[in-house]
Amino acid sequence: MKLDLPNVPASALARRVVKTLRARGHVAWLAGGCVRDLLLGRTPKDYDVATDARPEEVEAAFEKSIPVGKSFGVITVQGEVDGVQVEVATFRHDGPYSDGRHPDSVRFTDAQEDAARRDFTINALYLDPESGEVIDYVNGVQDLKARLVRAVGDPAVRFAEDKLRLLRAIRFACALNFELDDATFAALKRMAPQVVVCSAERIREELHRMLTSPGRSRALRLMQEAGLLNALLPEVAALADRASPGPARNLLARALMTLDALANPSLSLAWSALLADAGEEAAAATLRRLKCSNELASRVRDIVSDVPRLAGLEHLGQAALKRLLRRPHVDEWLELARARSLDQGADPAQVRLALTRLAAFRAQGPQSLWPKLPLSGDDLKALGLPPGPRYRELLSALEDEMLEGRVGTREGALAFVKSRMDA
Numbered sequence: 058m059k060l061d062l063p064n065v066p067a068s069a070l071a072r073r074v075v076k077t078l079r080a081r082g083h084v085a086w087l088a089g090g091c092v093r094d095l096l097l098g099r100t101p102k103d104y105d106v107a108t109d110a111r112p113e114e115v116e117a118a119f120e121k122s123i124p125v126g127k128s129f130g131v132i133t134v135q136g137e138v139d140g141v142q143v144e145v146a147t148f149r150h151d152g153p154y155s156d157g158r159h160p161d162s163v164r165f166t167d168a169q170e171d172a173a174r175r176d177f178t179i180n181a182l183y184l185d186p187e188s189g190e191v192i193d194y195v196n197g198v199q200d201l202k203a204r205l206v207r208a209v210g211d212p213a214v215r216f217a218e219d220k221l222r223l224l225r226a227i228r229f230a231c232a233l234n235f236e237l238d239d240a241t242f243a244a245l246k247r248m249a250p251q252v253v254v255c256s257a258e259r260i261r262e263e264l265h266r267m268l269t270s271p272g273r274s275r276a277l278r279l280m281q282e283a284g285l286l287n288a289l290l291p292e293v294a295a296l297a298d299r300a301s302p303g304p305a306r307n308l309l310a311r312a313l314m315t316l317d318a319l320a321n322p323s324l325s326l327a328w329s330a331l332l333a334d335a336g337e338e339a340a341a342a343t344l345r346r347l348k349c350s351n352e353l354a355s356r357v358r359d360i361v362s363d364v365p366r367l368a369g370l371e372h373l374g375q376a377a378l379k380r381l382l383r384r385p386h387v388d389e390w391l392e393l394a395r396a397r398s399l400d401q402g403a404d405p406a407q408v409r410l411a412l413t414r415l416a417a418f419r420a421q422g423p424q425s426l427w428p429k430l431p432l433s434g435d436d437l438k439a440l441g442l443p444p445g446p447r448y449r450e451l452l453s454a455l456e457d458e459m460l461e462g463r464v465g466t467r468e469g470a471l472a473f474v475k476s477r478m479d480a
């Protein structure tokens with residue numbers, strides 16, 4: 058099997074690293090995710106090299122390197138180009154896992170044992186970038202062809218060692234659109250409740266990768282089936298017991314339908330779709346438990362709480378409408394509403410109206426939604442108004458007039474303010 062590597066700086070660096078290590082008498086291959094992706098014709102996210110060279114030997118072989126995980130044999134080699142790097146890992150065997158997440162110790166070994174400590178067969182392949190030969194100790198090529206995520210070795214043992222693998226299994230199945238091998242999925246279901254030993258940060262990272270992947274609703278369905286949803290997102294799991302007003306079977310089905318209908322969702326949008334019917338408190342609790350940033354949490358809260366504001370949009374005056382449509386999360390809000398309208402979570406006619414009006418205002422230029430006030434506090438002072446809260450009220454009323462299109466010039470603005478001061 059001859060494979061052409063993409064012509065990018067990272068793959069060139071990976072090739073060079075392999076060559077250099079070999080010239081020094083070591084075994085060195087591409088390993089893990091990049092091999093899987095190359096064999097599938099996908100673009101690898103990054104390149105990893107596995108070698109029998111010890112970390113000190115790797116460091117000695119390259120100009121620029123960082124000992125990111127030297128104790129367990131991982132050195133990052135940096136390329137000439139800024140930011141281009143390759144992780145070089147010494148073949149290792151992982152010792153016992155007592156915390157359910159990390160090995161207590163590691164021992165350096167050969168490629169075959171290194172393959173055996175990897176999580177899934179499709180992630181345990183090596184590739185010789187010079188000959189194109191694939192080195193496969195675990196029947197990973199067969200599983201790639203059959204499109205199966207299968208644990209290396211006994212799945213129950215592998216999940217017991219590191220509980221993050223429970224989520225990784227589902228993430229890979231969904232990102233690659235693979236099935237889960239039966240025995241792997243059976244073990245996954247049995248072990249699901251133990252996923253909670255993983256740190257909130259790692260769980261969050263896995264969930265975020267699932268939520269923004271094209272297989273996102275399938276990932277959540279698999280999590281539900283496996284019991285992971287109940288363990289990690291009980292607020293979302295509970296939606297399955299509540300009826301949906303629309304064609305979806307229940308509120309979880311509606312959330313997943315909405316999630317799939319979003320075009321390239323941001324994280325805040327994906328979470329909003331999932332949590333919109335869970336209630337504000339439950340949504341906040343979910344994101345807090347996963348240690349999501351305050352920025353993400355408040356964005357989700359704003360998007361979700363604005364969904365009902367779509368009703369009655371046509372009765373708003375122009376200034377109120379514009380103020381609504383210039384909120385920072387307006388595009389996400391309307392995209393959520395559009396997606397929810399498929400299951401009666403929003404009125405499609407109102408969504409269309411809002412989108413049309415927003416597009417029209419934007420086409421008029423920035424002044425339409427954000428008029429520049431031709432008056433300042435100094436002008437009000439010059440008119441004899443003593444400084445105080447009245448200033449803000451007047452300027453805000455003036456902004457309304459401008460948003461309505463009734464005032465456009467400094468003269469008009471002065472006339473408006475004077476008339477208000479007289480009144």
Ligand code: ATP
Pocket residue numbers: 088089090091102103105174175176177180181219221222
């Ligand atoms: P991607 O980077 O696209 O998410 P990947 O397969 O490269 O996928 P990484 O997390 O970058 O995943 O890990 C690189 C390799 O290290 C994996 O392919 C796998 O062989 C191994 N690996 C990573 N995490 C684990 C783990 N928790 N348990 C066992 N092996 C792992």
Ligand code: MG
Pocket residue numbers: 090091102103
């Ligand atoms: Mg990777």
